Structures are given as structure tokens and as C-alpha cells.
Amino acid sequence: MLTNLFDAFPDAAVRGVQETVEDLLSRPDVRIERIISTGQASPPGFWYSQPQGEWVMVVQGAAGLHIEHEEQERVLRAGDFINLPAQVRHRVNWTSSEEPTLWLAVHYDLPQQESK
Amino acid sequence: MLTNLFDAFPDAAVRGVQETVEDLLSRPDVRIERIISTGQASPPGFWYSQPQGEWVMVVQGAAGLHIEHEEQERVLRAGDFINLPAQVRHRVNWTSSEEPTLWLAVHYDLPQQESK
Numbered sequence: 518m519l520t521n522l523f524d525a526f527p528d529a530a531v532r533g534v535q536e537t538v539e540d541l542l543s544r545p546d547v548r549i550e551r552i553i554s555t556g557q558a559s560p561p562g563f564w565y566s567q568p569q570g571e572w573v574m575v576v577q578g579a580a581g582l583h584i585e586h587e588e589q590e591r592v593l594r595a596g597d598f599i600n601l602p603a604q605v606r607h608r609v610n611w612t613s614s615e616e617p618t619l620w621l622a623v624h625y626d627l628p629q630q631e632s633k
Numbered sequence: 634m635l636t637n638l639f640d641a642f643p644d645a646a647v648r649g650v651q652e653t654v655e656d657l658l659s660r661p662d663v664r665i666e667r668i669i670s671t672g673q674a675s676p677p678g679f680w681y682s683q684p685q686g687e688w689v690m691v692v693q694g695a696a697g698l699h700i701e702h703e704e705q706e707r708v709l710r711a712g713d714f715i716n717l718p719a720q721v722r723h724r725v726n727w728t729s730s731e732e733p734t735l736w737l738a739v740h741y742d743l744p745q746q747e748s749k
Contacts, residue, residue, distance in 0.1 A: 523712040542741075546741055546742060595639075596637040598636065600658055626662060
């Protein structure tokens with residue numbers, strides 16, 4: 518069990534390997550995740566569209582976030598956060614290839630069937 | 634409205650003045666706060682005892698957290714997080730006097746009467 522956000526950066530965190538996602542808290546009404554990206558992006562044409570809301574912050578690194586119907590992507594750097602209400606389609610255009618990008622994501626308004 | 638966790642450190646953030654607390658997200662089932670401490674501690678004999686759960690991380694700075702029935706205080710430094718279930722009595726013995734201590738707190742299991 519992690520106790521520090523910067524602990525145990527996975528060995529697999531090298532460019533091109535899959536993102537690493539770990540639960541930091543899992544409750545019926547909220548789930549907090551640490552996500553580590555190492556240059557990944559959403560596949561071409563892929564959009565996230567989630568039944569729950571997501572508040573997400575880039576703690577370290579950088580990412581380009583594209584929200585549907587917005588002309589320009591949003592560039593998120595250390596400390597930048599954004600709230601993505603449920604069903605808001607978005608995709609990650611890029612994440613830094615210079616260093617791991619560490620995200621903190623708080624999922625809320627969880628659908629009942631996903632509750633634990 | 635803040636968009637970066639390090640934005641707009643309040644002018645009042647000088648040692649001895651009250652802590653600064655700002656909502657980053659407020660939803661019926663979750664509330665995310667930024668808290669900036671500048672050397673404050675809980676008053677002698679005071680314990681926090683909250684009806685909701687709280688997941689809290691020190692992003693910058695340092696703090697000594699005392700959880701009731703634990704012999705030793707927990708020292709939290711950058712990246713350290715802890716989950717405080719509802720009703721777990723705790724107090725902040727100290728926060729850094731060297732630099733502001735920036736906390737990110739996620740309150741969950743909110744009582745219905747506190748929902749917005």
C-alpha cells in the first residue's frame with residue numbers, strides 16, 4: 518500500500534509501456550487514483566466518456582488534454598487541475614516524453630453498479 | 634477560480650495568521666479543498682472529529698499529525714498521504730515554519746445535511 522505519491526514508481530514506467538494506475542482510496546462514493554504516464558496518448562479517434570465525474574491534476578510532467586468541442590487542447594503542467602463532469606468526452610493528445618507524468622484523479626458521482 | 638494548485642498563494646499566508654482553505658471541487662458526494670498552513674497547529678487539547686471521511690496529502694511543506702490512540706505522531710512530508718475515516722479523532726501538532734504547508738484534502742462520505 519502506497520503512503521507517498523512519489524513512492525514506488527513502477528519499473529515498467531518506460532516510454533511506450535502501458536500507463537500504471539493504482540487506487541489510493543476506494544470508497545462507495547469516491548475513488549482516488551495515481552496514474553503514471555510515460556509518453557502515452559489516447560489512440561487516434563478514441564475519446565474517454567465516463568459515467569462518473571473526474572477531477573484530475575497533473576502533479577509532475579505535462580500532458581495535452583483535448584476536450585470535445587474545444588478548439589484548442591489544454592496543456593496541463595505541474596499543479597494544473599481540471600474538472601471533467603460525467604459524459605464530457607475528452608482525450609489525451611500527448612504526455613511528456615521527458616519525464617513520467619504523474620496524475621492524481623478523483624472519480625466521483627460513481628454509478629451504483631461500480632460501487633464497492 | 635483556481636486552475637493550478639500553486640496559484641495565488643494568499644498574501645495572508647504568513648506565520649501565525651489563520652490557515653487558508655479553498656474549495657477546488659464541491660459536489661454532493663465529495664469536496665476537494667486546498668489548505669495552506671503557515672506554522673499553525675491545532676489548539677492544545679483540540680481534536681478534529683468529522684462526520685465525513687478525509688483523504689489528505691501534504692503536497693509541499695511538512696506537518697505532524699497525531700491520531701488518537703497512536704503513540705507517535707506521523708510526520709507528513711511532500712507526497713505523503715493518509716486516509717482518516719469518519720470520526721477518527723486527530724490533531725495537527727505542528728506545521729512547518731520554514732515554508733507554507735500545502736494540503737490537498739478530499740472529503741467523502743459527506744453527511745446528507747452538508748450536501749450542496
